[in-house]
Amino acid sequence: MDIRGEDDGCPKGYGCPVEVLMEAIGGRWKPVILYHLMGGTRRFNEFRRLVPGGSQRMLTQHLRELEDDGLVHREVYREVPPKVEYSLTAQGRTLEPLLLQMNEWAVIHMVEASRGE
Amino acid sequence: MDIRGEDDGCPKGYGCPVEVLMEAIGGRWKPVILYHLMGGTRRFNEFRRLVPGGSQRMLTQHLRELEDDGLVHREVYREVPPKVEYSLTAQGRTLEPLLLQMNEWAVIHMVEASRGE
DNA sequence: TGCTATACTTACAAAAAAGTAACTATAGGC
DNA sequence: GCCTATAGTTACTTTTTTGTAAGTATAGCA
Numbered sequence: 057m058d059i060r061g062e063d064d065g066c067p068k069g070y071g072c073p074v075e076v077l078m079e080a081i082g083g084r085w086k087p088v089i090l091y092h093l094m095g096g097t098r099r100f101n102e103f104r105r106l107v108p109g110g111s112q113r114m115l116t117q118h119l120r121e122l123e124d125d126g127l128v129h130r131e132v133y134r135e136v137p138p139k140v141e142y143s144l145t146a147q148g149r150t151l152e153p154l155l156l157q158m159n160e161w162a163v164i165h166m167v168e169a170s171r172g173e
Numbered sequence: 174m175d176i177r178g179e180d181d182g183c184p185k186g187y188g189c190p191v192e193v194l195m196e197a198i199g200g201r202w203k204p205v206i207l208y209h210l211m212g213g214t215r216r217f218n219e220f221r222r223l224v225p226g227g228s229q230r231m232l233t234q235h236l237r238e239l240e241d242d243g244l245v246h247r248e249v250y251r252e253v254p255p256k257v258e259y260s261l262t263a264q265g266r267t268l269e270p271l272l273l274q275m276n277e278w279a280v281i282h283m284v285e286a287s288r289g290e
Numbered sequence: 291t292g293c294t295a296t297a298c299t300t301a302c303a304a305a306a307a308a309g310t311a312a313c314t315a316t317a318g319g320c
Numbered sequence: 321g322c323c324t325a326t327a328g329t330t331a332c333t334t335t336t337t338t339g340t341a342a343g344t345a346t347a348g349c350a
Contacts, residue, residue, distance in 0.1 A: 229327090255328075
């Protein structure tokens with residue numbers, strides 16, 4: 057099966073594969089959410105603490121989308137008060153090298169920025 | 174200089190370094206634009222062809238922002254009709270490994286999707 | 291009996307992003 | 321003299337995203 061076009065490695069039907077990735081993790085906070093999930097299972101209110109810049113509504117929405125895309129697993133415990141645990145699926149774990157590299161780039165970049173570079 | 178907090182490797186003042194990266198390349202089409210620039214210098218109308226999903230207005234806007242962030246260089250030739258060439262700066266080129274990995278992930282992911290996985 | 295905690299949902303409002311279409315300048319060709 | 325091409329800009333509208341605030345359910349504790 058040939059999924060590549062003739063031009064520059066972009067598959068037919070898409071301008072570029074990167075567009076596909078951006079559909080999955082393109083939200084403003086999705087990579088951040090995924091990055092935190094690399095540290096293990098997280099509960100909803102943990103994210104509220106870990107991602108102070110984002111609202112509750114945004115979190116639920118992005119978590120649902122990540123779940124729909126098969127990157128995040130949502131485990132509901134039928135208790136009161138409610139308990140829900142989020143974790144990466146196998147699919148989601150394939151993003152780990154990418155997320156680590158994103159983080160690494162940003163750390164270096166921030167050091168440069170704080171030097172006034 | 175210690176830019177790390179105590180929790181999970183995230184620097185003080187930010188929830189997470191990944192947020193910094195997303196500020197730079199977080200736009201829907203920015204990684205796509207940058208990816209195409211890895212192939213060398215591009216002119217404006219080339220992008221219109223390479224990124225058929227995006228409008229002219231979006232392209233100029235994203236290209237300006239990438240320029241402001243020091244990732245893209247814009248070279249204007251004072252000719253008629255106008256000629257403008259876009260290329261990656263040294264800073265922009267540091268993103269290449271990341272962009273390649275994004276592309277690679279997406280290609281694998283698409284193959285899986287086309288198998289009905 | 292009333293308060294707390296968790297993980298939401300919903301309605302509404304505000305802000306940001308994006309699309310559309312028209313307009314700009316001007317060298318060179320017909 | 322008019323048309324074409326490039327790389328935009330601008331005004332206006334529409335869509336999407338995001339925020340805010342209030343409401344839901346219910347076990348356990350005081």
